[in-house]
Amino acid sequence: MSYQQLTSHYRTISHLxxxxxxxxxxxxxxxxxxxxQARSAEATTLKSICHGLKTKPDIEDWIDAAKGxxxxxxxxxxxxxxxxxxxxxxALPTDxxxxxxxxxxxxxxxxxxxxxANDFQSLCPYLERVxxxxxxxxxxxxxxxxxxxxxxxxxxxxPGYSSAQLDTVxxxxxxxxPNLVGEIIEHQERMGPIVKxxxxxxxxxxxxxxxxxxxxxxxxxDHGRLDVxxxxxxxxxxxxxxxTTRYTADDFMQSIMGVIHETGHALYERGLPNSFxxxxxxxxxxxxxxxSQSLLMEMQACRSPEFVSYLAPRLxxxxxxxxxxxxxxxMLRSYLEVRRGLIRVDADEATYPLHxxxxxxxxxxxxxxxxxxxDLPSAWNDGMRELxxxxxxxxxxxxxQDIHWHMGSVGYFPTxxxxxxxxxxxxxxxxxxxxxxxxxxxxxxFSGLVTWVRESVHQKGSLLSPNDxxxxxxxxxxxxxxxxxxxxxxxxxx
Amino acid sequence: MSYQQLTSHYRTISHLxxxxxxxxxxxxxxxxxxxxQARSAEATTLKSICHGLKTKPDIEDWIDAAKGxxxxxxxxxxxxxxxxxxxxxxALPTDxxxxxxxxxxxxxxxxxxxxxANDFQSLCPYLERVxxxxxxxxxxxxxxxxxxxxxxxxxxxxPGYSSAQLDTVxxxxxxxxPNLVGEIIEHQERMGPIVKxxxxxxxxxxxxxxxxxxxxxxxxxDHGRLDVxxxxxxxxxxxxxxxTTRYTADDFMQSIMGVIHETGHALYERGLPNSFxxxxxxxxxxxxxxxSQSLLMEMQACRSPEFVSYLAPRLxxxxxxxxxxxxxxxMLRSYLEVRRGLIRVDADEATYPLHxxxxxxxxxxxxxxxxxxxDLPSAWNDGMRELxxxxxxxxxxxxxQDIHWHMGSVGYFPTxxxxxxxxxxxxxxxxxxxxxxxxxxxxxxFSGLVTWVRESVHQKGSLLSPNDxxxxxxxxxxxxxxxxxxxxxxxxxx
Numbered sequence: 001m002s003y004q005q006l007t008s009h010y011r012t013i014s015h016l017x018x019x020x021x022x023x024x025x026x027x028x029x030x031x032x033x034x035x036x037q038a039r040s041a042e043a044t045t046l047k048s049i050c051h052g053l054k055t056k057p058d059i060e061d062w063i064d065a066a067k068g069x070x071x072x073x074x075x076x077x078x079x080x081x082x083x084x085x086x087x088x089x090x091a092l093p094t095d096x097x098x099x100x101x102x103x104x105x106x107x108x109x110x111x112x113x114x115x116x117a118n119d120f121q122s123l124c125p126y127l128e129r130v131x132x133x134x135x136x137x138x139x140x141x142x143x144x145x146x147x148x149x150x151x152x153x154x155x156x157x158x159p160g161y162s163s164a165q166l167d168t169v170x171x172x173x174x175x176x177x178p179n180l181v182g183e184i185i186e187h188q189e190r191m192g193p194i195v196k197x198x199x200x201x202x203x204x205x206x207x208x209x210x211x212x213x214x215x216x217x218x219x220x221x222d223h224g225r226l227d228v229x230x231x232x233x234x235x236x237x238x239x240x241x242x243x244t245t246r247y248t249a250d251d252f253m254q255s256i257m258g259v260i261h262e263t264g265h266a267l268y269e270r271g272l273p274n275s276f277x278x279x280x281x282x283x284x285x286x287x288x289x290x291x292s293q294s295l296l297m298e299m300q301a302c303r304s305p306e307f308v309s310y311l312a313p314r315l316x317x318x319x320x321x322x323x324x325x326x327x328x329x330x331m332l333r334s335y336l337e338v339r340r341g342l343i344r345v346d347a348d349e350a351t352y353p354l355h356x357x358x359x360x361x362x363x364x365x366x367x368x369x370x371x372x373x374x375d376l377p378s379a380w381n382d383g384m385r386e387l388x389x390x391x392x393x394x395x396x397x398x399x400x401q402d403i404h405w406h407m408g409s410v411g412y413f414p415t416x417x418x419x420x421x422x423x424x425x426x427x428x429x430x431x432x433x434x435x436x437x438x439x440x441x442x443x444x445x446f447s448g449l450v451t452w453v454r455e456s457v458h459q460k461g462s463l464l465s466p467n468d469x470x471x472x473x474x475x476x477x478x479x480x481x482x483x484x485x486x487x488x489x490x491x492x493x494x
Numbered sequence: 495m496s497y498q499q500l501t502s503h504y505r506t507i508s509h510l511x512x513x514x515x516x517x518x519x520x521x522x523x524x525x526x527x528x529x530x531q532a533r534s535a536e537a538t539t540l541k542s543i544c545h546g547l548k549t550k551p552d553i554e555d556w557i558d559a560a561k562g563x564x565x566x567x568x569x570x571x572x573x574x575x576x577x578x579x580x581x582x583x584x585a586l587p588t589d590x591x592x593x594x595x596x597x598x599x600x601x602x603x604x605x606x607x608x609x610x611a612n613d614f615q616s617l618c619p620y621l622e623r624v625x626x627x628x629x630x631x632x633x634x635x636x637x638x639x640x641x642x643x644x645x646x647x648x649x650x651x652x653p654g655y656s657s658a659q660l661d662t663v664x665x666x667x668x669x670x671x672p673n674l675v676g677e678i679i680e681h682q683e684r685m686g687p688i689v690k691x692x693x694x695x696x697x698x699x700x701x702x703x704x705x706x707x708x709x710x711x712x713x714x715x716d717h718g719r720l721d722v723x724x725x726x727x728x729x730x731x732x733x734x735x736x737x738t739t740r741y742t743a744d745d746f747m748q749s750i751m752g753v754i755h756e757t758g759h760a761l762y763e764r765g766l767p768n769s770f771x772x773x774x775x776x777x778x779x780x781x782x783x784x785x786s787q788s789l790l791m792e793m794q795a796c797r798s799p800e801f802v803s804y805l806a807p808r809l810x811x812x813x814x815x816x817x818x819x820x821x822x823x824x825m826l827r828s829y830l831e832v833r834r835g836l837i838r839v840d841a842d843e844a845t846y847p848l849h850x851x852x853x854x855x856x857x858x859x860x861x862x863x864x865x866x867x868x869d870l871p872s873a874w875n876d877g878m879r880e881l882x883x884x885x886x887x888x889x890x891x892x893x894x895q896d897i898h899w900h901m902g903s904v905g906y907f908p909t910x911x912x913x914x915x916x917x918x919x920x921x922x923x924x925x926x927x928x929x930x931x932x933x934x935x936x937x938x939x940f941s942g943l944v945t946w947v948r949e950s951v952h953q954k955g956s957l958l959s960p961n962d963x964x965x966x967x968x969x970x971x972x973x974x975x976x977x978x979x980x981x982x983x984x985x986x987x988x
Contacts, residue, residue, distance in 0.1 A: 032734060034733065282953075
């Protein structure tokens with residue numbers, strides 16, 4: 001049966017993808033620095049073998065034959081995802097892929113130098129080359145799929161999503177969020193300055209706290225690890241999920257919430273349907289759904305008053321600390337502080353979407369050519385003034401802060417905000433279905449919430465499109481008004 | 495050029511072998527236990543891809559064509575090693591390889607149960623099956639190579655070595671070693687009981703001591719790591735050498751010498767010729783040469799009075815300890831204690847070859863069928879009585895103690911003793927060439943010794959056969975009288 005040849009072939013591919021996941025994890029956590037060059041050559045070899053398997057010409061024949069075979073719903077969806085993956089792997093001509101890889105390497109190196117030096121001009125030709133090739137990529141993908149060029153890129157990260165949908169959703173956010181942020185900041189200022197615990201905070205204690213929270217959230221250490229890396233991530237594979245965080249003795253709040261965020265990603269990977277392990281339909285659905293799972297844990301569940309009332313006494317006990325910054329009320333204020341900041345990755349949940357909308361506008365304009373790269377810094381600053389109400393003094397903290405464009409990722413930024421909106425909607429639905437969830441979370445008990453997301457999201461793998469998954473889980477498509485309600489309630493009404 | 499096609503192909507293979515090395519390291523050190531099944535499937539996929547590359551039919555044509563090309567000495571030797579590797583990879587029919595893999599898996603599982611239960615009978619059919627397939631393997635290899643069946647297996651681990659040579663070398667050892675061991679034990683007893691430091695010994699201190707010694711020996715932590723595993727090993731790859739050890743709070747001597755032993759292996763891997771990285775001629779020569787590098791460091795250099803006089807005060811300082819067991823003289827006695835023991839891996843350097851000779855005799859007899867497996871326990875006990883002068887009360891501590899036969903490794907045991915003899919001869923030559931080496935070691939300075947072995951052994955890769963390598967490094971072939979001289983001098987004359 002051709003379908004079986006396909007599943008066997010994609011199981012092999014998934015094994016190699018998992019090995020690549022492990023190589024990447026090792027590189028970021030364990031590898032001695034002198035081994036980078038050798039490791040990079042090894043990973044390139046493995047990737048090229050993997051690419052060979054993904055573009056094997058037999059696949060097309062197997063797909064055609066499998067379409068005539070009698071398949072159940074999951075297998076049909078698997079066939080659809082296989083075809084999608086095959087088309088993506090085959091879409092780009094080899095010389096474009098190679099040119100892209102070279103241009104990205106050069107641009108990343110240039111970015112690593114130019115960013116700290118606040119030297120956008122020296123970066124410009126490298127980034128220009130990357131965008132040139134991204135345009136070519138978008139052109140090819142668009143020709144194959146019939147999608148617009150931007151949508152063809154977006155589809156790589158959020159299948160079935162369109163910029164028309166994004167325009168609607170983001171317009172809605174823009175209509176209330178800038179003003180709402182202003183109101184929240186005023187509201188928080190009226191309550192006086194936030195007193196924060198002061199360090200140093202023992203790193204071993206932070207590690208143990210992180211592990212205890214992972215336990216509470218249901219992370220299975222028989223199938224995963226927690227380690228340290230410069231940039232936190234969730235990697236490995238569904239049967240061996242490896243998350244990382246970073247510690248600083250000045251601040252424990254970052255590592256604690258970082259661990260919870262990555263644990264949300266990890267629970268998703270681990271909860272994917274076991275019977276479709278290694279098959280395209282058994283994978284996580286999209287970046288926007290993945291991010292919803294981390295933000296559901298970090299933002300929705302663990303910055304709630306209920307959870308902070310569980311967490312605060314445990315933090316006091318762990319660090320043996322007392323004083324005004326350690327009261328439950330004050331810790332909640334710390335965890336919910338809203339600021340007009342320059343840096344996306346440091347942004348709170350209220351301002352974060354505004355950073356994303358800026359990038360979405362700019363990357364669309366850069367892709368279409370409506371915005372010249374030389375004009376990016378001023379366009380960035382104008383957008384920051386309008387959306388966030390603050391202007392960076394340097395491009396270092398402005399248009400050069402993120403790595404995404406320099407590595408050719410265009411169409412990725414929106415998925416962060418889709419994740420936040422999905423998370424709000426999923427959490428609201430979970431609490432509607434199981435009203436005891438907030439109280440349970442207040443006791444450090446996540447089993448109700450985790451069971452709900454496992455059934456409603458994790459176990460679905462890639463059976464449904466992101467849109468249909470939201471309908472299946474919450475009864476309706478993505479609705480930004482839930483996020484609005486969440487922000488207003490949490491920041492103005494509590 | 496066909497030769498270039500070969501080097502490019504074998505570079506690809508080495509990348510995958512290195513990745514497999516990393517997977518194995520991770521499995522033993524980092525992997526959560528629940529991931530074993532998934533990891534095993536991933537490793538199997540990668541091994542099978544690797545096997546496909548190693549048996550690619552084009553290789554034969556490339557080899558034939560390359561033989562007509564004009565090549566330098568190293569490239570000629572590389573071509574010879576490539577042919578050797580290709581022939582080995584192609585020698586065994588696929589169904590024999592698969593049957594072997596199944597039989598070994600089953601036998602290992604049976605062994606893990608039978609050994610602690612002292613139940614050789616239940617193990618017997620599984621081991622019988624493994625030996626049956628090993629005989630078939632030896633038959634096929636022998637037909638291809640023209641070697642005897644045992645030699646065809648030995649050649650997998652020690653290229654060019656023969657059982658005729660082993661018979662001579664082992665006969666020489668048998669002629670003096672059992673009596674010499676008796677003399678040494680009497681000699682040591684006359685000096686009264688050895689006083690040993692008593693624990694517990696902080697494991698963090700042991701770790702730091704191990705790292706300090708690795709530094710002293712010249713281990714480059716920019717290209718390697720030290721971690722913990724149940725069974726110590728040296729793994730990874732030449733640019734990323736990962737050694738492991740194990741710690742117990744009862745005893746630090748084991749972890750310290752274990753680290754030094756594995757560091758000897760690691761220095762070899764790291765010292766292999768950089769210009770032939772990833773090529774068969776650039777690999778470590780053989781198991782017997784590899785073991786010589788660990789034993790040269792552990793036995794020759796680091797159990798010497800010079801080194802112990804360097805080590806002992808550092809141990810006292812690290813553990814903040816005083817007392818009779820901690821004097822330099824008494825620590826040297828501890829490190830040189832000779833005992834008639836049952837367990838090979840715990841044996842001192844004087845009795846170790848006797849354990850190996852027993853296994854060599856038995857595995858030859860089992861392979862040829864001269865010894866029936868049912869008679870193995872009594873043959874084992876007879877041999878132990880004759881060679882080591884002690885008889886195990888259980889098969890657990892007798893013929894079931896080692897995993898090697900259960901995983902189909904026949905012809906491997908002799909390489910441990912070849913390693914010990916090589917080590918004695920190489921060390922003696924190094925000291926002849928650079929007489930200051932013992933004094934330098936007494937100051938914790940290994941640079942002279944490491945430079946010597948790097949030039950004489952490491953940098954040769956697989957350019958020469960093990961025999962020729964010994965001639966090149968020491969001016970003569972393997973000569974067991976050097977080992978005899980070493981043992982007599984160290985244990986009776988000092």
